Amino acid sequence: MTIERIETKQRMSRIVKHNGVIYLCGQVCSDATQGITEQTQTMLDKVDLLLEQAGSNREHILSATIYIKTMDDFAQMNTVWDNWLPQGFAPARACVTASMAREALLVEISVVAAQK
Numbered sequence: 545m546t547i548e549r550i551e552t553k554q555r556m557s558r559i560v561k562h563n564g565v566i567y568l569c570g571q572v573c574s575d576a577t578q579g580i581t582e583q584t585q586t587m588l589d590k591v592d593l594l595l596e597q598a599g600s601n602r603e604h605i606l607s608a609t610i611y612i613k614t615m616d617d618f619a620q621m622n623t624v625w626d627n628w629l630p631q632g633f634a635p636a637r638a639c640v641t642a643s644m645a646r647e648a649l650l651v652e653i654s655v656v657a658a659q660k
Contacts, residue, residue, distance in 0.1 A: 550598070559598045561659070565606070566598045568655040576648035580617040583650045584624040591655055602628070604658045605635040611642035611652040621651055 551558035560567040571590045573583035595601050612621060618639070644652065 559594055561598060564659045566595065566600050566655075566657045566659060568594050568598075568657070570611070570652045570654045572644075572649050572652045576646060576650075580620045580650045581624055584621045585628075587651060587653055588624065588628045591653060595655070595657055598657070599659045600657045601660065603630055603633045604660060605633070605655055606658055607636040607656045608638075609654045610637065610639040611644070611654075612639060613641065613644055613650045615641055617650055 545563060548561040549557040549559070550561070556569045558569050568591065571587050571594070574586040574590070576583065578586075592602065595604070610621070610625075612618060621639075642652070644650070
């Protein structure tokens with residue numbers, strides 16, 4: 545069984561593919577100076593690009609783990625998530641509060657998806 549690693553660096557690969565399953569490394573926003581809405585949207589935009597690169601899309605997401613700095617931002621983050629996710633394609637999902645690698649980050653996501 546072949547494991548394909550894409551954009552591999554010392555600590556991680558951005559994408560790992562195995563047996564028709566795609567694993568994305570944690571994704572964060574493009575601009576950490578923005579608020580939760582913008583951080584969530586640009587984070588999900590990155591997920592779209594990586595899924596496309598890996599041969600998948602939002603409709604094939606199997607699970608998502610969302611790390612949020614404070615639950616005070618939960619409702620706003622969910623509004624962006626709900627608008628981004630195609631109706632009827634909700635994955636298994638967990639959302640937990642977490643310390644972030646950089647102080648300005650408000651949200652991060654890890655995604656597992658099936659190939660199309």
